[in-house]
Amino acid sequence: xxxxxxxxxxxxxxxxxxxxxxxxxxxxxxxxxxxxxxxxxxxxxxxxxxxxxxxxxxxxxxxxxxxxxxxxxxxxxxxxxxxxxxxxxxxxxxxxxxxxxxxxxxxxxxxxx
Amino acid sequence: xxxxxxxxxxxxxxxxxxxxxxxxxxxxxxxxxxxxxxxxxxxxxxxxxxxxxxxxxxxxxxxxxxxxxxxxxxxxxxxxxxxxxxxxxxxxxxxxxxxxxxxxxxxxxx
Numbered sequence: 001x002x003x004x005x006x007x008x009x010x011x012x013x014x015x016x017x018x019x020x021x022x023x024x025x026x027x028x029x030x031x032x033x034x035x036x037x038x039x040x041x042x043x044x045x046x047x048x049x050x051x052x053x054x055x056x057x058x059x060x061x062x063x064x065x066x067x068x069x070x071x072x073x074x075x076x077x078x079x080x081x082x083x084x085x086x087x088x089x090x091x092x093x094x095x096x097x098x099x100x101x102x103x104x105x106x107x108x109x110x111x112x113x
Numbered sequence: 114x115x116x117x118x119x120x121x122x123x124x125x126x127x128x129x130x131x132x133x134x135x136x137x138x139x140x141x142x143x144x145x146x147x148x149x150x151x152x153x154x155x156x157x158x159x160x161x162x163x164x165x166x167x168x169x170x171x172x173x174x175x176x177x178x179x180x181x182x183x184x185x186x187x188x189x190x191x192x193x194x195x196x197x198x199x200x201x202x203x204x205x206x207x208x209x210x211x212x213x214x215x216x217x218x219x220x221x222x223x
Contacts, residue, residue, distance in 0.1 A: 042214065044213075103159070
């Protein structure tokens with residue numbers, strides 16, 4: 001079956017512009033996660049969706065970051081007024097339930113000039 | 114934030130060597146520990162999900178043990194091969210999300 005997909009695979013943008021990243025999880029997976037990895041650093045949790053519960057936004061670094069998920073399907077991560085420190089690989093993952101193994105997408109490499 | 118620490122940060126071994134690395138984590142309110150392998154230009158891939166103290170899991174030449182009382186897990190690779198070269202991440206499951214360590218990057222020389 002299809003795995004987790006993300007788009008775009010690469011995004012180059014100018015400082016101050018808004019960007020939107022998309023994630024299509026595996027069908028039937030109730031949990032969806034966004035992470036990022038900045039250069040030389042580890043995987044950093046951003047936000048987590050579980051079914052119809054309120055999302056856990058505790059990892060979002062600033063109010064310029066927001067994310068939505070439609071039911072148990074597609075999620076979008078939006079970064080407003082991008083800054084150079086937002087440059088990173090943004091990874092999406094999904095799992096059947098939150099405690100199960102996570103399946104990761106290929107990531108979106110965001111470069112803010 | 115519950116810190117997860119991994120050591121060493123990087124490791125270079127020769128093909129055929131066996132190796133191991135460590136993941137340490139806060140032991141209170143433990144639920145699960147995950148191990149992932151992240152190869153260059155690919156996505157992280159799950160190796161093990163471990164929940165029970167004393168648990169030992171194996172997948173081919175790779176195995177892992179778990180001590181929840183003292184808060185550590187070991188990952189072992191027997192007879193390393195060049196295709197084992199990757200970053201190995203451990204993550205502690207906490208209130209619905211995974212908190213990842215910084216990873217151990219393994220390079221296996223032919």
